[in-house]
Amino acid sequence: MVKPVIAVTLSSRELADMVFWRRMFDGLQECGAIAFAVDCGTAPLNVAGLLEHVDGLLVSGGVDVDPALYGEDPHDPMVGPTNPIRDDNEIAAVEYACRAGFPALAICRGAQLVNAARGGTLYVDLPRDRPSDVSHRRTEEELATTAHNVDVEAGSRLAEWLGDSGRFAVNSQHHQGIRTLAPGLVATAFADDGLIEAYEATEQPLSAIQWHPEIDWPDNKASRRLLEGFVGSCQGLQPCHAASAR
Template sequence: MPPRIAMPARLSDPIGADARVGLANAIFDDVAALVRAEDLDVLVVRDADLTGVDGVVLPGGGDVDPARYGGDTAAPCYDVNPAQDTLDLEIARAAHARGIPILGVCRGLQVLNVAFGGTLIEDLPVSSVRHTPGSDGCGGLEWTWHPVTVAAGSRLRAEVDADEISVASGHHQAIGRLGEGLVATAVAHDGVIEAIEHRDAPIIAVQWHPEADGTPALLAAAPFAAFADMVRSPAFRAS
């Protein structure tokens, strides 16, 4: 049997909501497909019972409530969903407590940072790098692409085999203060943290969207391949 990977369900209804809610819900399946491409089985969950689970993937979605990290609750956030925050954070903390490998994608990276006591930038200021996508003119959102520098010696660097890669960006928030035990493993040219790993635990996360159309196959698979290696490693067996 292939390893079982839990992915927390998306709880927001896209009908009548911000267009980004529908996009996040739609790409959930694309992230799941990249998990399955590593010969891993996906289990969509609605609670933090991780019995029989070998790994956790935290996918994209709306903004984490700033109240969760002592941020500005009046900041321009979208799709703040208390139930989603509770589900994702409880799963992240339960997985870490049991030593279960975790992969975060976009919101998933932000959830992990908050789970480890870090903070978020509620709304990124204008900089030399465009992180937030615009409209394609037809009511749909498009990705914005920019380079990131990947840290030598990181799990991600071992998979991408390059010091710099181009990524599909779709976020207006980012890591502020890193959570305890987390290290930055990829950074945009304006200093925004684009990937993290944990110093000791089997945790990796990326701020960008490897599932985005136009991402080269090797780069799309890279975070998932690093995650799959951890899932299968004897060094990271759930207790």
């Protein structure tokens, strides 16, 4: 069977700060895909030319989304480094994927970016703007371990990939979060504090999550199932795994 080709967007300028970035490619390949990197962070890209022959798109995590995209103050002291060039390239990549009809999975920053680009809003800084007892921001090194639970909605694409709905333990490393969803998007998972942790487009094969299954997949069965489900969707296959112990 021909392996699906999946483009992974990232910024080469940020790789030095991403301890586990190689796991992202290893995980996709382990689940049956051919994955290649698209450096979105340095210059404007011809997205259509780069993605013309791919079967799927993964938008990876990284720096903060430009606050101008969701109507917040770019000079807010809680806004971290941003990269508007990366924002523009990744927005174009996601919209190309949706027009072409192949699956796209946006992770962490990617989930926030897509929502903001489509008219949704974000919390600039969760500890300040939406404090809770849930640990949403761990260190980069702690991404290999779980941080909190999420409840996945039945009937969602995410539940299909996971093989089940209900409660799952996930890792976490984000200080921003989704405040309101853009039109055409529906929430598919929530943290215990009610924060939206995942969503999907109602009319397009677009899914987004706040956690990082591409990093803890070697030790987290649910994360591996999620990656397998995404890769399978890029191949036009339904998930064939059975729900197993989480």
